[in-house]
Amino acid sequence: MATQPPSADTDEDTEVERRNADVCNVVGAVEEMGAKWKLIVLNDLRDGEKRFNELKRSTGASSYTLSRVLDDLEEQGFIENRKEFESPVASYYTLTEKGDALCPVFESLDAWGEDWL
Numbered sequence: 001m002a003t004q005p006p007s008a009d010t011d012e013d014t015e016v017e018r019r020n021a022d023v024c025n026v027v028g029a030v031e032e033m034g035a036k037w038k039l040i041v042l043n044d045l046r047d048g049e050k051r052f053n054e055l056k057r058s059t060g061a062s063s064y065t066l067s068r069v070l071d072d073l074e075e076q077g078f079i080e081n082r083k084e085f086e087s088p089v090a091s092y093y094t095l096t097e098k099g100d101a102l103c104p105v106f107e108s109l110d111a112w113g114e115d116w117l
Helices: 008-019 021-033 036-047 052-059 063-075 103-116
Strands: 079-084 090-095
Touching (some): 008 021, 036 052, 036 063, 052 063, 052 090, 063 079
């Protein structure tokens, strides 16, 4: 049985991967931040700690959507949830160090949007 020479596709794939290696970080970051509602909540929390109902009013998200998004962001380490059990019971959300590190990104996107949208 004769062996075939290496495929040109393999060489092309390697070259494409090499040229786009830095893009992987951009794609990975966008995938980590995720959907529209996550970005809206993260951007809203740049102003500081907020209660659930404050976030609901300021973002316009439904209770179900906001609850799901906050759970996801907390699980991913972007936000912290602080609960107060005194009456009235309240949940407060704030950015973690990981979430706060996105603030310059939001500022850059905002400036780009002002110039180009």
